[in-house]
Amino acid sequence: xxxxxxxxxxxxxxxxxxxxxxxxxxxxxxxxxxxxxxxxxxxxxxxxxxxxxxxxxxxxxxxxxxxxxxxxxxxxxxxxxxxxxxxxxxxxxxxxxxxxxxxxxxxxxxxxxxxxxxxxxxxxxxxxxxxxxxxxxxxxxxxxxxxxxxxxxxxxxxxxxxxxxxxxxxxxxxxxxxxxxxxxxxxxxxxxxxxxxxxxxxxxxxxxxxxxxxxxxxxxxxxxxxxxxxxxxxxxxxxxxxxxxxxxxxxxxxxxxxxxxxxxxxxxxxxxxxxxxxxxxxxxxxxxxxxxxxxxxxxxxxxxxxxxxxxxxxxxxxxxxxxxxxxxxxxxxxxxxxxxxxxxxxxxxxxxxxxxxxxxxxxxxxxxxxxxxxxxxxxxxxxxxxxxxxxxxxxxxxxxxxxxxxxxxxxxxxxxxxxxxxxxxxxxxxxxxxxxxxxxxxxxxxxxxxxxxxxxxxxxxxxxxxxxxxxxxxxxxxxxxxx
Amino acid sequence: xxxxxxxxxxxxxxxxxxxxxxxxxxxxxxxxxxxxxxxxxxxxxxxxxxxxxxxxxxxxxxxxxxxxxxxxxxxxxxxxxxxxxxxxxxxxxxxxxxxxxxxxxxxxxxxxxxxxxxxxxxxxxxxxxxxxxxxxxxxxxxxxxxxxxxxxxxxxxxxxxxxxxxxxxxxxxxxxxxxxxxxxxxxxxxxxxxxxxxxxxxxxxxxxxxxxxxxxxxxxxxxxxxxxxxxxxxxxxxxxxxxxxxxxxxxxxxxxxxxxxxxxxxxxxxxxxxxxxxxxxxxxxxxxxxxxxxxxxxxxxxxxxxxxxxxxxxxxxxxxxxxxxxxxxxxxxxxxxxxxxxxxxxxxxxxxxxxxxxxxxxxxxxxxxxxxxxxxxxxxxxxxxxxxxxxxxxxxxxxx
Numbered sequence: 001x002x003x004x005x006x007x008x009x010x011x012x013x014x015x016x017x018x019x020x021x022x023x024x025x026x027x028x029x030x031x032x033x034x035x036x037x038x039x040x041x042x043x044x045x046x047x048x049x050x051x052x053x054x055x056x057x058x059x060x061x062x063x064x065x066x067x068x069x070x071x072x073x074x075x076x077x078x079x080x081x082x083x084x085x086x087x088x089x090x091x092x093x094x095x096x097x098x099x100x101x102x103x104x105x106x107x108x109x110x111x112x113x114x115x116x117x118x119x120x121x122x123x124x125x126x127x128x129x130x131x132x133x134x135x136x137x138x139x140x141x142x143x144x145x146x147x148x149x150x151x152x153x154x155x156x157x158x159x160x161x162x163x164x165x166x167x168x169x170x171x172x173x174x175x176x177x178x179x180x181x182x183x184x185x186x187x188x189x190x191x192x193x194x195x196x197x198x199x200x201x202x203x204x205x206x207x208x209x210x211x212x213x214x215x216x217x218x219x220x221x222x223x224x225x226x227x228x229x230x231x232x233x234x235x236x237x238x239x240x241x242x243x244x245x246x247x248x249x250x251x252x253x254x255x256x257x258x259x260x261x262x263x264x265x266x267x268x269x270x271x272x273x274x275x276x277x278x279x280x281x282x283x284x285x286x287x288x289x290x291x292x293x294x295x296x297x298x299x300x301x302x303x304x305x306x307x308x309x310x311x312x313x314x315x316x317x318x319x320x321x322x323x324x325x326x327x328x329x330x331x332x333x334x335x336x337x338x339x340x341x342x343x344x345x346x347x348x349x350x351x352x353x354x355x356x357x358x359x360x361x362x363x364x365x366x367x368x369x370x371x372x373x374x375x376x377x378x379x380x381x382x383x384x385x386x387x388x389x390x391x392x393x394x395x396x397x398x399x400x401x402x403x404x405x406x407x408x409x410x411x412x413x414x415x416x417x418x419x420x421x422x423x424x425x426x427x428x429x430x431x432x433x434x435x436x437x438x439x440x441x442x443x444x445x446x447x448x449x450x451x452x453x454x455x456x457x458x459x460x461x462x463x464x465x466x467x468x469x470x471x472x473x474x475x476x477x478x479x480x481x482x483x
Numbered sequence: 484x485x486x487x488x489x490x491x492x493x494x495x496x497x498x499x500x501x502x503x504x505x506x507x508x509x510x511x512x513x514x515x516x517x518x519x520x521x522x523x524x525x526x527x528x529x530x531x532x533x534x535x536x537x538x539x540x541x542x543x544x545x546x547x548x549x550x551x552x553x554x555x556x557x558x559x560x561x562x563x564x565x566x567x568x569x570x571x572x573x574x575x576x577x578x579x580x581x582x583x584x585x586x587x588x589x590x591x592x593x594x595x596x597x598x599x600x601x602x603x604x605x606x607x608x609x610x611x612x613x614x615x616x617x618x619x620x621x622x623x624x625x626x627x628x629x630x631x632x633x634x635x636x637x638x639x640x641x642x643x644x645x646x647x648x649x650x651x652x653x654x655x656x657x658x659x660x661x662x663x664x665x666x667x668x669x670x671x672x673x674x675x676x677x678x679x680x681x682x683x684x685x686x687x688x689x690x691x692x693x694x695x696x697x698x699x700x701x702x703x704x705x706x707x708x709x710x711x712x713x714x715x716x717x718x719x720x721x722x723x724x725x726x727x728x729x730x731x732x733x734x735x736x737x738x739x740x741x742x743x744x745x746x747x748x749x750x751x752x753x754x755x756x757x758x759x760x761x762x763x764x765x766x767x768x769x770x771x772x773x774x775x776x777x778x779x780x781x782x783x784x785x786x787x788x789x790x791x792x793x794x795x796x797x798x799x800x801x802x803x804x805x806x807x808x809x810x811x812x813x814x815x816x817x818x819x820x821x822x823x824x825x826x827x828x829x830x831x832x833x834x835x836x837x838x839x840x841x842x843x844x845x846x847x848x849x850x851x852x853x854x855x856x857x858x859x860x861x862x863x864x865x866x867x868x869x870x871x872x873x874x875x876x877x878x879x880x881x882x883x
Contacts, residue, residue, distance in 0.1 A: 003707050125649075143672050232677075234593035235536035343606060344604070344605040344606045345606055345610070348610070350621070351619070353617075353618040356617070356618040356619050357618065357622075360619050360622075362621065364622055364623060366797040375742070379740050379741070380740070381619070381623060383736075383740070387735075387736050387737060387741045388741060388743075389737050389741070389743070398852075410639065410742075410745070410746050411635035411636065411638050411639040411746040412635060412638050413630075413631045413635050413637075413638065413690045413691050413692075413869075414627055414634075414690065414691040415627065415630065415634070415686070415689075415690040415691075416687075416688060416689055416690060417607075417608050417628045417630050417631065417689055417690060418626050418627060418628040418631060419626065420626070424688075424690070424691065425625065425626065425627075425631070427625035427627060427631065428633065428638070429739075429746060429870065432740045435742060435743050436742070437740055437741060439624055439625065439627075439737065439739060439870065440625065441625045447691050451642075452638055452639060452641075452642035453642065454746065463621075463622055464621070464622075473621070473622045475622045475623060
């Protein structure tokens, strides 16, 4: 029987108090006072949907074997690339096999559950043993809008399969409507919303219940059969009454993450499910609902295997690692909403050679270096001649993965001279557990946090943007490790 | 074992422009100025030169690729001219090539000339490196700068010897303050102001822990040297200086890619020092070297060099610094010219400019900064960064 076999999540380090937004933009739209509460998670300058979904997927790989994964689906309405499959970037970063099935799911906020259902169908029909589903969002609300407050950045990931299932998939019910609550053309950045009261009452208020009740009827269930009900609706004030109308009690309703993260769109149902799984116990039934051009309702029953699927950051681990982000101007720059005088250094932008990326392959994407078969020294990038001065063997290299290794700082600096979107640019030498040394960027830290000898861990980020030529380069950086 | 070129080559003429922000001078102006001074100093004519080497790095700054810029500027008459680019050590590399040419007999008189016009970039400091090294490096390396590359050596050194940032920076500040003082005594220096230690300590951070005054001047300038075989030198002048050794050591990749290097020293300086001392027959450097010019692109580089060249014992540089060992009136004055710190650093010219200072000191022509009766001078010219670099060390002397 198919079901969820692992879970993971990602929430960016930066959290912005929504009052900061209101202080800057409330003069224009006083009505946003109603949504200007709590915090929203804000992607760092080097993060986007691909990098965050990849981080969630890496978290979800905890205890999983890369070789066993047969497919990867990515869901989002804020995919960086219109052409160049976004999912394959993550599949490569995870160092999955080449004979995997990958696809992007986009367009509707229910894309997250659509991808999950497709993956469940794939493993349920015997087309694969194990399938990764990642969903991420990095949506930008137009300055002055309510969405500027409500939208948050983050990602969730689920592995589905038929063995060692932690939450068995019991069934689903879907409805689809061309309900025009929000719309956006391919070439546009910001959504066009219709009136929020209409969206609330005719959208969330009717479409989610229709899917939920359709599922209950189909499987002859009652709302009280569920330990947790996931209603990915950002309207926190209203959700309690809404849940009551659905026949659910307060304690059954999973937190909608709006106070600490924000509306992560297509990723929200998956992230809320991850939060529910973190505290679930065997026998719990979970009702997962989604919303957006219809609704998918899925139900799961948690198995005793859930106890073996701990030891990851998931939602709670990421919520605990945070940093205040209270500079609205910096937020506008990070999201490319205002032009910045980057100076002549910042204007330097040589073209990226696609041939070189293809030659480097997993060296760059998955941080796969080499290890000398003669002396065992790990090294990065690919070397033909062993760098160990005692060895120097030629052509004795085998692939060696650095991506899952812990590191330690050898040297560092915070560079105010070089161009960076968030100066100082912190970088240095890092030695890895088991050997090997890389000269790397540090991220999600302050210069005063960094010390020689400090433990660090790897994170997948957007290294640079070349909008002039339609390219984002992704690579690995290090962040201070917990502990 | 190669016998080397000790006492085979002499410097018979040198020239050096004033270094600085020479907004209204072109590379051509600077090349001509350094060349004319050197030729006049050697008492030769252009037609006497058999071969030339040209050192320059950033061809984008109006010098272009290849050696033709030097040949066409000076209208050299179809002689061999070669451009050398080996990071910031290019100047000494051009000098080394010229020395080898005359030592081998391939040329009787050779010219080494370096020039750089850094103030045509439009910003302070050298260009960023990460973005300019090709696609794979752009992705896999940080977008690092020179100060960022050297600042890492400071964090590693401080950590290794248990120095607080304050203690470490205070030792570095002494170095920079000393070099600024020496620069005030040098008419050709870029920066000619005294800077007290406290000002240095409080300066804005450029790359942690290095502040503004830990960084050298980025300048325009040119320098030239004319060499011949040592046995012919007295035909040109009574006070030539003699080349005792010129060594270069290039990173093997160990520092950047292997965990055996701890970042607190420059491996190539150690090797180039050993090689140069051996070629020159120097066995007790702390006693035999009279003075030296080092590549103080950043104050930390100068500190590391004291130890790497075996002048200070490991971990003892800070003690020597505070004791004034390397001050102008100390036992072994370092950077009497003002160094890169205050004389300036037009990259291609720097290595030759260092030899120029040793040349003037050995001839007793160093004006107010003259060191008393020096016999042996050393230059250390660095290209790259502590984790990936090349180091030239040359030793010159007054006597054969």
